[in-house]
Amino acid sequence: MPDNKPKLEDAQVPAMAQSNLTIMQAVNFPEFVPSESTWQMWLERLEVYFTEVAITLDDSKKATLRKSVGSEAYCALHSLCSPELPTSKTYKELCVMVHTQYTPPTITFYERRQFHLARNLAEESVAAWFARVKKLALSCTFGQHLEVFVLDKFIVGMSNELFERCCEEDGSISLDAALRKALLYETKLASKACTMVNFVNKSHHTQVAKGKKRQPCSKCGWRNHSSQEWKYKDSTCHNCGKIGHLATVCKSTSL
Structure with a gap:
């Protein structure tokens, strides 16, 4: 079968x-x-x-x-x-x-002008700036010189403080090394800024704490309020009979 x-x-x-x-x-x-x-x-x-x-x-x-x-x-x-x-x-x-x-035709020199005029914005991180430089370079037809132009723009276009730190490096630094060092510098600057903010805040709190040691109220002698904040302005002094202060702070000699 x-x-x-x-x-x-x-x-x-x-x-x-x-x-x-x-x-x-x-x-x-x-x-x-x-x-x-x-x-x-x-x-x-x-x-x-x-x-x-x-x-x-x-x-x-x-x-x-x-x-x-x-x-x-x-x-x-x-x-x-x-x-x-x-x-x-x-x-x-x-x-x-x-x-x-x-895909519109590429105007090479227009793209290069945009590339060379670019600057690192104040709110722009190093990583975001690096990515923008790479994107701007895409249509510039730099060919075999692409990395050189990107490295130059990446460093020259940085904010002043980061630029000064990168200037300490040798001119032969690679693009990857420049990015790593810039990220490191950025982290250090952010840490330094954070430390400074904490120091300022601490100093401010210290000054406020010192400011709490007020002079005695001229109306009653207490330190927990100023003379302008005294609530019993209609009180009569038992020493001199005048209104506006207590006998404990009365300066009259009739006591």
Whole structure:
């Protein structure tokens, strides 16, 4: 009799296909929104997604791109491909079209001017300043001199105190070493400032405590209030008979 039992490899194929399908559908990849992200940054994330779900075929990449690119970009892509359809283009061709549509041309010297004019803001940390310098340098086409320019701008654009400390270093310092030392200096300055604040607060509290040793009230002789704060201003002195003080502080000689 023929063996009607399914082979092990036949039974496993649908399960594996279903498993792969589940993985791909579970990943909620965000659409490309031109007002929220640059095309290059979005495309880099898409390539990471392809690696995560093991998409290598051009047709699969193209289908995922058309699905995830967003309605606005897809309409533009559809128009750019006309009279053909986006399905007739390769994945690389579609990427080039969207890149051309949503990536404005770089004006190199304008970008470099923005880079050279940048300064470390008062409320900006060393780490945030370093990241901003690196971002500003992206469109400056510095080529093999990129690290030199970034190092120069990172140090020269710092706040005065940090700049003076970095000037103590040799001119051959690397970018990574400059960042580490700047972060260290920043931490020391913050610690010093905190210590100074605590000292000032302590001095203030000490002065306040000393200020509590008031002169005796001229109306009654007590120290827990000033003469202006005395509540019994209508009291009559039993020594001189006058109103406004007590006999304990009376300066009359008739006692």
